[in-house]
Amino acid sequence: MRNLAAAALCISIGISAARAAELHDSFPILWGVSESGLEFGKGTKAGTNFAVPDPTYYLKHGVQLIRLPFQIARLQPQAQGPFDPIFLGYLEKITAEDHAGGAITVLDPHGYGFMDADGKPRDILTDPVAAADYVDFMRRLAEAFGRESVAIGLMNEPHTGRDEDYAEIWNRAIAAMRQAGYNGTILVPHAHWSTAADISLQTPFAGKIVDPANNWVLELHSYLDPDSxxxxxxxxASPNIGIQRLTGAIAWSRKIGVRIFLGETGAPPDPAGNAAFDAMxxxxxxxxxxxxxxxxWGAGPWWKPNYPMRLDPIDAVARxxxxxxxxxxxxxxxxxxKDPSAADVKVSIAIDGHEIAHAVDVTAERTMAPQGLPVRQKLMPxxxxxxxxxxxxSRGQSAYVVASTWKGLSNSTDALGIVTIxxxxxxxxxPR
Incomplete structure (x- = not known):
């Protein structure tokens, strides 16, 4: 229950618990999976050459995002030609199911920076005709899915050039998509296989992106094995490897103000993989x-049981x-x-007398989105x-608890306060 001291504290720290919750809710993270199948194999026969994924399992478990990789040539068999109606139907059906289930769909042209012509890949960075065909494809994709329940990625893992090299063609595609009436989020890929560990304050994303709608995010990928x-x-090799590979990109994002989509990540189910994945x-x-x-990564019906990152259940057992x-x-x-512009603060947290977190760095400022600390301990009602x-x-500094949420219910008024030594x-x- 909120007491008089807590009420006075709302004034003294300049942000109420309700405002803190509002700030956090204004920066929701869309958690989800990459649903494979439409990007598999060669050929055009569903069930033989590729799989049509069913998002039902993941939607029932509350994911807020389904990333849907697909082969470009299956959707547009001929350059600058119409979309294949059958394959387009698969995408439309899945996006409708995602939307009905409360999730956004990320359409992912899985082309690695190439456009196919008669089965031969053409590099959009070095082939002007391929680049023009690519921009046409993105315009048509924006027209077909011009609604905000669908986000559109520009390309999966381009890797034959630098970000500054790709920027011109990304900007052409973005302009065509916006002119086609698409107002949703556009996911701009980092070059070099979208490797997250590349990005830091010292090595920033160098693409000069121009989006008339100012609604784009940077797509990065990060895996946890030694060669990434x-x-x-x-x-x-290390429980901290996932954190280490994202630290530079997090610092860059906070300085520049561009948010990140971690479009691919995953881990094997062994103890080392689990520990690193949880920490990340x-x-x-x-x-x-x-x-x-x-x-x-990776959901979908065609990943075999021995695939390290398989997400679909095995014998009805969740992965x-x-x-x-x-x-x-x-x-x-x-x-x-913490206070604005103050040095980072370290805190420890105990529940019912048992320390659950030691020397946690508090880096978020109280006038911005608060820093959430997930608590994994199972607590009885x-x-x-x-x-x-x-x-x-941290002695002599100030830290603040601005909210708490348990089982989806806000207990913010119970938690508001200044942390002291x-x-x-x-x-x-x-709750029960």
Whole structure:
């Protein structure tokens, strides 16, 4: 229950619990999966050459985003020609199902920077005809799916040039899409296979993107094996590898103000993979101001049981990678902040006398979106005691608990307070 001290505190720190929740809700992360099938194989016969995925399982489990990779030539068999009505029907059916299930669809032209002509790939960066054909394709795609429940990616993993080289053609495609009436989000890929670890304050994204609607995000990919390929021929070497590979991009995003779509990521189901994957998802969940969305690889009916990143259930048993995603989609969380322009603050958090987090860096400023700390401990329904305490060199600084959410219910008024060296104590209620 809110007391008089907490009410006075709303004035003193300049942001109410309701405002904190509002700020956080203004930066939602769209959690989801990449649903494979339409990008598989060669040929045009569904069920033989490729699979038509069914998003039902994932929609029932609450995903907010389905990324849908597909081969460009299957949708547009002839350059600058009409779309194939049957293949277009598959895309329309899935996007309608996603929308009905409360999820946005990300259409992903899975071309690696190439357009096919008679089965031969043509590089859109070096072939002017291929570039013109590509812009035509993107215009038609925007016309066919010109609604905000669909986001459109420009290209999966281009890699034959630099971001500054691709920028001119991305801008041509964006202009054509906007002129066609598409107002939704456009996902601009980073060159070099969209590798997230490339991006940092020292090596920023160098593409000069011009979007008349100012509604684009940067698509990056990040896997956790030593060579970052996602093949997992070698095991995950460090539980912090996923965090390390995103740290530079997070800093760049916060400085520049461009949000990130982590369009591909995933891990094997072994203990090392699980630990690194969990840690990375927690890091992402704590940065809603940075991440527009996340699509975990790989969902879809044709991934075999021994595929390291398979997300579809095996013998009706949920995969650990998808269970990890479920935990962050609707986490139990405490939202933290610090004073504007102040140095980062470290806090520890204990629930019912048991420390659950030690020396957590609080980097979010209280006038912006708060920093969410997911709490994985399973708590029984009822009241629980929480203590947040300053640690280490943070003595004399200020940290704030601005909200808490448990099982999707806001307990913000219970959690509002200033953290001191003696600790901020409050109660949370876990509903039945």
């Amino acid at each position: 390929t996602g093949t997992y021929r070698k095991p995950v 998802l927690d890091k992402i969940a704590s940065a809603p101001d940075v991440f527009w969305g996340v699509a975990v 650990p990678q998808f269970m990890a995603l479920e935990r962050v989609m609707a986490p139990e969380a405490i939202y933290l902040a 009822g009241m629980h005691d929480v203590c947040v305490r300053l640690v280490g060199s 003696q600790g901020l104590n409050f109660k949370i209620r876990v």
